[in-house]
Amino acid sequence: MxxxxxxxxxxxxxxxxxxxxxxxxxLDFDNIFEAADGLEALEVLExxxxxxxxxxxxxxxxxGISFLREKSSREAMKDIPVLMISTETGEDIIGEAKSLGAVGAIKKPFTPDKVNEVLGPLL
Amino acid sequence: MEIQDKMIDATKEIFSTMVMMDISLEEVMESHGKLTDTITAMIGLAGTHRGVLAVHFPYSVAMAITSAFLMMDVEEMNDDVHDAMGEIANMLGGNVKTILSEKGRDIDLSMPSTISGSEYSFQSDNDVEKVIVRFGTEKGSFMVELDLEK
Known part of the structure; x- marks a missing residue:
């Protein structure tokens, strides 16, 4: 891929x-990087x-919301798409995430089919 | 649908889609006794509804679930077990939040935390309404508990 x-x-x-x-x-990625929170994620993206x-x-x-906000302010990474995977499914929170650039959301628990359905078209 | 029915559905969904382990509904209870050789993972709820969502797993069940979750043998109560049990509580907490708050901004969830021990009581100091559901697995039973302040 x-x-x-x-x-x-x-x-x-x-x-x-x-x-x-x-x-x-x-969905076989060349590299799967990991981060334990938004701060680590920003470091990886740098x-x-x-x-x-x-x-x-x-x-x-x-x-995740603060991560989206911080990421969107950094020119070098602001266009990298972010898909939320969370137990949070409330429309207010997901709406805020999308307003900050999230391209979609997957609710935990999820199946591989669900991941493929949502993530596949984004790649 | 009663909240206990939604808790049952949510627990079954988590185990069928993510843990890949068969579980069966055993009993809906109003109280339980002391917990022995058990790990409890919990999520606090704050806002329009206050309380705690907890899951109580005997060590043998917790290690079996973690093994299934990670697809590797886990034979001791290590950090992976605590992390996996916390994530189950986290997913259940998210479901309970969705049940109680459709839009999601009037209830906040805490990070999951875990405790474990050879014998302990788990009870709230406040006046709470308890829903406790016991499920069975091949390795033994576990309980899902929701304590909501009245």
Missing amino acids: GKNVLLVDDSKTMRIIIGRSLRQAG KESVDIVLSDINMPNMD
């Missing part, structure tokens, strides 16, 4: 499961070439 993805979630378990779901969905970010919302240090 020749693309790189960044997984942002404070749960190591969830990062493993999302990575596995990508493979099960047939250093690495990333095609798409899959991010949780509720995280310590810097949550």
